[in-house]
Amino acid sequence: MRSPTTHSPPPSVEQVDTRQLEKLAGYNVRRASLAVMDRFATHMQQHDLKVASYSVLSLIAHNPGITSRQLCATLAIQPPNLVGIINELDARGLLQRLPHPTDGRAVGLHLTKDGAALQARAEATVDAMEDEATQHLSAAERKTLIRLLQKIYR
Amino acid sequence: MRSPTTHSPPPSVEQVDTRQLEKLAGYNVRRASLAVMDRFATHMQQHDLKVASYSVLSLIAHNPGITSRQLCATLAIQPPNLVGIINELDARGLLQRLPHPTDGRAVGLHLTKDGAALQARAEATVDAMEDEATQHLSAAERKTLIRLLQKIYR
DNA sequence: TATTGTTATACTCTATAACTATA
């Protein structure tokens, strides 16, 4: 109690009470996302890749011939924001643009030999990082977490 | 190898294979965060609040006299980026800056009557939204999700 | 000497409008 009789000064806070925010799933998802993205970005530096660049590289690797439009829809990226990513990967000789077999407007994206090699190295880094990020989770918990998250955004 | 005799066209993709990304906890956390933040922003529009503004308002409500520095540390915001948020809430008459009882450099933040009223309304909106966002989750699943997320970012 | 709050500033990420060429 802070001096009952004499004119008390405005209160100050020592320990911040965050219970109101921390009981929100949204707040926790947001904080976890910030932590994960930060770790992701740090680990991708060794490959000179941004988080988005890795996602694009990975999707092309597993979907040879994928189009820009498909990448945008899958990753929720706006088309104008994908152009720079693709151009940079192209300039680094990591991917190839080939004419689409049936649609003359579209371009099929493929990894070059260098692109495939970098993608494989980056994927190995990501797998190791994933283990690190979820080191406090059991395999079952990790699986549960992913299942519950997909219930939110799908 | 590029077809020596028949010259086949480059392959195209119909259904995009996202299994490689979706097995990553980080990817799912990120996607869920985007979905949640989008919903949050939409719902806060009716109160003319950004996501960050709501967090600040909520923390002041539950921690009268909290300082800018404490807000920054709690919400992982850089001090220069908090200034604008505080100034706007102040200009709207939602908060009051009172001298800190023991530290002459610091300022204690408090909600005005209007600020407290708006915060209460916004909190009710957030609670309703939280129910909507996790409507596909049982109460137990929601609790589990929060626990697992905190294992990642804490 | 360190810390609180602030200004100025820059960098990244994301969003919108409008064009071109094909369908």
Add this chain to the structure above:
DNA sequence: TATAGTTATAGAGTATAACAATA
């Protein structure tokens, strides 16, 4: 008329450096 890819541009959000006042 609609769609794929692109350009230019604007707006958020976030980051660093440096300052005045106070500890």
